[in-house]
Amino acid sequence: MPAPRLPGPETARMLHSSYNRAPRRKLIPNLFSSILQVIADSDHPLTEPEIVVAISKRMNRNDEELKRQITVGLQDALITGYLRMKNLRYSVVTNRLEQLQSRAASSSSGMAGSSWISQATASESMESLDVSGETTREMESEN
Numbered sequence: 001m002p003a004p005r006l007p008g009p010e011t012a013r014m015l016h017s018s019y020n021r022a023p024r025r026k027l028i029p030n031l032f033s034s035i036l037q038v039i040a041d042s043d044h045p046l047t048e049p050e051i052v053v054a055i056s057k058r059m060n061r062n063d064e065e066l067k068r069q070i071t072v073g074l075q076d077a078l079i080t081g082y083l084r085m086k087n088l089r090y091s092v093v094t095n096r097l098e099q100l101q102s103r104a105a106s107s108s109s110g111m112a113g114s115s116w117i118s119q120a121t122a123s124e125s126m127e128s129l130d131v132s133g134e135t136t137r138e139m140e141s142e143n
Contacts (some may be wrong), residue, residue: 013050028069034058035073036082036092045089 038054039046048052052070056062075088077083082100083090 025065025069027058028066029064031055031069032073033077035070035077039083039090040092045086045091047089051090 034055035051038051038058042054048071051074052067055070056066059066074083076087077090081093081096084093085091
């Protein structure tokens with residue numbers, strides 16, 4: 001009778017690989033700033049489905065990945081303080097919006113042609129959103 005085989009390095013690699021982790025997804029360019037612009041341009045607070053419809057029209061696409069990333073973007077905007085939610089309706093935080101406008105106005109001399117929201121939030125949104133859809137704060141709290 002052959003001796004039982006002990007796990008080798010190939011087994012260890014299989015055990016440590018992430019079978020249960022979500023696949024890495026590509027971020028939709030300028031989605032965070034589009035979310036903020038749609039809500040800021042509206043004359044009343046918007047529900048998530050209204051935001052999805054408005055951004056779908058703006059980006060000329062309507063797929064599940066877009067809807068998923070909008071949901072994640074809305075959560076990031078709530079966490080970072082750009083948006084607030086009351087009765088399942090999202091609205092822009094006015095003083096935060098004014099800070100963005102003043103910050104973008106002072107740095108816009110070298111960024112001709114881009115919007116104030118995309119200038120001010122580009123670095124922050126990329127830092128706070130992981131490609132798999134989890135915010136870095138959520139990932140840190142899990143570890």
